[in-house]
Amino acid sequence: MSQAFDALCDYLRRSSGLVMEQSKKYLVESRVMPIVRREKLSGLDELVLILQKNQSPKLAKDVIEAMTINETYFFRDKSPFDQFRNVMLPAMIAKRQNEKRLRIWSAAASTGQEAYSLAMILDENAARMPGWKIEILGTDLSDQVLDKARKGIYSQFEVQRGLPTPMLLRNFNQIGDSWQISEAMRSKVQFRQMNLLADYTALGRFDIIFCRNVLIYFDAARKMDILGRMTRVLAPDGFLTLGASESLIGLKTDLVGHPEHRGIFMRNGAPVPASSENKFAPRAAPAPSPAPATLPTSFAASAMQAARMRTAG
Template identity: 50%
Template sequence: MTELDFDFLRVLLQRRSGLFLSIEKRYLVESRLGMLCRRRGIAGITALVVQLRTSPASDLEAAVIEAMTTNETLFFRDRMPFDLFRDVVLPEKLTANAESRTLRIWCAAVSTGQEAYSLAMLLDEVADRFAGWTIEILGTDISVEVLDRARQGLYSQFEVQRGLPIQLLLKHFRQEGDKWRLSERIRDMVKLRQHNLLEPNHQLGQFDVIFCRNVLIYFDVPTKARVMAALAERLARNGAFILGAAETVIGITTTLVPDPQHRGIYRDAASSPQARRPTFPTPAETSSAFSSRKIARP
């Protein structure tokens, strides 16, 4: 791969996906796109670049973005955001949205679905509290390939061992050979669709809760600011915005500010902070995701 090839790919990936590649990531480009070339019978990365130059916005370009996207995820990743969702966000929404009886949740960059399905399992544990409500959980990702995997809800032994409590594994999964299939009931709670965070999102509507975790770390500062501004526009007044443990809004946007009472939650700066206390406990082993269906009382 020549310097010109690498520069072209860096610009393409940042423009189309927001992914910022430093010079130190050249080895990653060579490794991942080298495999793509072999699968497609392309002579090498230089030949790949030639095809990309002559056929912009092609399926090959989409395949390059797919190959370079990092899809690391696991059930109940980092735990604390899910505890906040269960102990802080759900109780406050139970009160704040009592009249509309609706709850909308967006998991941006959902990858193979573990985050959204973790939230769905949490909601399932408190379904009686939300009987008659319309609960919507949306999971989006730039990668069509990982969304297809998420829809299948089929995970390896390694994947279900990473963060998923044994009680939830036995309750919501069935074994199929050496893999585990998530129940159709939990999968039906989550709607999955392809969406690029760099593209307009107004068609998605407003959300009471937005999870956008461990994706902004791959963007440069201007791209982070652009994405954060777009996401903040989708957050309903007094909604909850949750980032990854290594991410922050400080220096990126003034539209969202840290919740002074609950570390890890960010709020619309225009909304006045309110005291928020948990009103119902759930076992530490529980977790849940996004849905667009009525939750019936068990």
Template identity: 50%
Template sequence: MTITDFDFICQILKARSGLVLTNDKAYLLESRLLPVARKWKLATFDDLVRLIRSKNDEAVIRDVVEAMTTNESFFFRDTKPFDQFKQICLPAMLKSRAGAKSLRIWSAACSSGQEAYSLAMILTEMAPQLAGWRIDIVGTDLSNEILQRAKDGMYSQFEVQRGLPITLLVKYFTQVGDRWKISDKIRQMVQYKEWNLLNDPAPLGKFDIVFCRNVLIYFDQPTKAKVLAGIAKQMPDDGYLFLGGAETVLGISDKFQLLPGQRGIYGLTGGIKPPASLTPPGFATPR
């Protein structure tokens, strides 16, 4: 792989997805794109680059972008954000939205759906407190292929063993051969849409809670600021934003501030409310 070819593909990735690759990631680029080359009946990475340069084929470019998008995900990933969701966000929303009885949640860059379905399971466990409520969970990703996996709700034994409590596996999944299918009840709680975070999210509507975890780390500073500004416009003053443990808004955006005493959970600047300290009555944290 030449430096020129590496830079060429990196420019496409940056423009189409916001993904920024450093020079030490050349091996990753080649290893992930070789299967794309074979799909298009090409022998080498160099052949793939030549095809894109000569024809600028959108279908090929789309395959390249999807192959380079990180799709790592698992149920109840890192645990803490889901505890914060249950113990801080939901009690506050149950109180502030008691009149409207409506809650909208966005799982951005949702990959194969584990995050969105984890939230759906939590809310289902809280059914008595949410009786009569309208709950909308929207999962978005720029990869149509990975979204289809999320919609299918079918997971391997390895995938359901990563973070999913056995009690919830038994309750909400059915074994089909050597795989596990999530129940229609949970699957139908999530609406999946193809969406690029580089676009203005206004068409998606307003969201009370946004999960955008482990995404910003792949962007440069201007792109991070753009994404955060777009999210801020779609949130109410008392909304919540979840970022990954290694992510921050410091030096990037003045739209958000960290909740006092918390990590990874933010509110709009000036709209922060003191966090609730107790889990909603009647709801036990799944382990």
């Protein structure tokens, strides 16, 4: 098992950049072994041999998707979205008044919650941006999660994680026990498959890039490579947001941290926007902490009751 595990880790590193430590062996059992059993293979050794010989591109794709971390939820970690609303967006509105165009990239978008969270904030501020052309692109390595992102259908548990009830009722339609984000909101986001190890130049230039909670799975060399290529497609006065546990410490890049806002990075030499005291406030109340997992029933009841009241009105 150990040799096969090492060989699988080497394959994943070369094909997707994913770095797995010995402590992650349990992921093989929970994510890859079901594929071994489904394909009626003799074991992990046979699977690795097929991957190394490139005998089944579909099987290789299934393995990579199974090992990709896809944990996400609406307004995850809250702070980056507050910074988007109160720091990055006001700065971009001021800078782009002439061209009235804004391009945002949600890298490693997973099932779409991050991209749709940004879209909802932009919708709240639509009155401040009349006539603007706004593009939001979400990319991910996994076609499976992107298919879910395009459909925009989420379970009750998924929508209650970080999404305030007023936002849910304003932007989602209930379908049985699930909730689908409105067609109007889905039309604001485009999703496409892309490996972060690939070339980004065809994507064009972005004003804001969200690349959160993904670099932690790469080694230092891969991190610098990815950040270097992201910097080249970032506007000279644009912003890059990383995850709460990610930093540039020990990495050689052309990026510098915002002096006032942790987690925001800019091109080295880019002008620092003045802090905005007149912050953009959402129409709805600020997002509360995610509802406790012990209260899904009351959440659903209050949401459906509010939905019936809205329909009756």
